[in-house]
Amino acid sequence: MSPQSRVWLAGGLLAAVLAAALYFPALRHQVRNAAQLTEKTAEQARRELLPVMPAASSEPKVKVKMFWGSGNDDGLLRAVTVELPLSDDPVLRAKEVLNTLLAGPVDSEARTLPPDAALLAFYILPDGTAIADFSEALGTSIPSGIQSEQLAIDSIARTLEANVPQVQRIKILIHGQEVETLAGHIDLTQTFRVNTKVPGAPIPPAPSAVSAITAPIEKAVKKVENAVKR
């Protein structure tokens, strides 16, 4: 090999080493990011894919009674009043209060539902039965036991009872499926009574925007008609 070729070869090798020194840290950073992505649980991925709840910030804030634990590990609930912008629509209203329940109280000891659980779907049947579909974490992350599972169900039922009168009973699904128990104890094949004050009463229709506008007009027309008759 001629001296000139050796110089070219050495130069090429030096350039390759320099390029590698610059490229490897960037590659390592990319690998770390990829590893972090794969570490995300299926639950997290599912939560990110969930449709974002329509922001109810335009709604007026109302006082809402939330039922979290007492924080004393005694299996009892404590009512806490918070202010939330709530829709008049019972489904949106129920989603809002259940998501607030899942988000948890300021005191984490009073939490009744696991922090990584998510509400996947919620709807109300014409007979007043609500269907709430939660992510798997509701069953897998809740402390196992009769007391803790019953507290979770009670906090959901009492919070709905206080804020969504259209819901009379609730059926809980896990990831779209009926499951035998919440976490090995409490029976989820049944429905849970929510509104105990009006058993069997017909469900009042949700107040619609149209009826809210037309009702006062109809009332005024009737008043005029009565005055004309007299």
Next chain:
Amino acid sequence: MIAALLAGAFALAVMAASQTTPQSATTPVKQTAAQSTAPPQSATAPPSQTQFVPRGGLTTVVLDPAHGGVDLGARGTEGIRESEVVLVFAAEVRKTLEAQGFQVVMTREGNDNPSFDDRSARANAQHGAVFVTLHIASTGVAGTVRVYVVPDIPPSGDATGLIPWDRAQGPFVGLSHKLGDFVQAELTKRFRGSPDTALVAPVRQLRTTAAPAIAVEISSVTVPERADLDHMVSGVAEAIAHGIVAFKPSYVLPVPSGTPGVAQP
């Protein structure tokens, strides 16, 4: 599957009939809480219930140490596993009950995990039995013990008297409350801070059990040391045994209407 459940239900009804010792053809009907919600019967239908005492009375206790196998149950500090600890409690409860003259049937004695239905089936195959499922909680004030019974289960309205498997506890809810209150009272004497009466919760294991049935839950696996739970073993065993002894005179079972071979008033 449905045929198997119906066959199981039929077996329950026939079993009850074969063991029947009707107290009196004119015994007033005593309705349990579950029956009080029954729809009105037609004018030609016989009265819905009579009562009987199984031959020999209450002789057997079916003990169910919960979880087992791959299902470890609640897990706490110091490597405490519910599925292991309940076996220790169950062994002591068994010893105490046998000393009181009861026959004890265990749903599991090793590290296996029978299904809910298999455990209930052990109880449903006995005559003159009550069922006690033992649990250690993840929560609750350490050193307290709670008894749970299921809420009312509406009857299926089946005129044949067959009891659907998933409502097997229905006719026994009233008796389960009574048993639960007796056992809870004994537990509260020994473990301060426990409730005064049995609590109500839809515990899955109890729903398919055709006998007075309670769940006993001890707090908790989060105690600082395993010894804290071990100190509770004899007290829990005594309380359960004394509670069952106190309940024994109340053991008068309802007979479903239409049960073959049962004299109707």
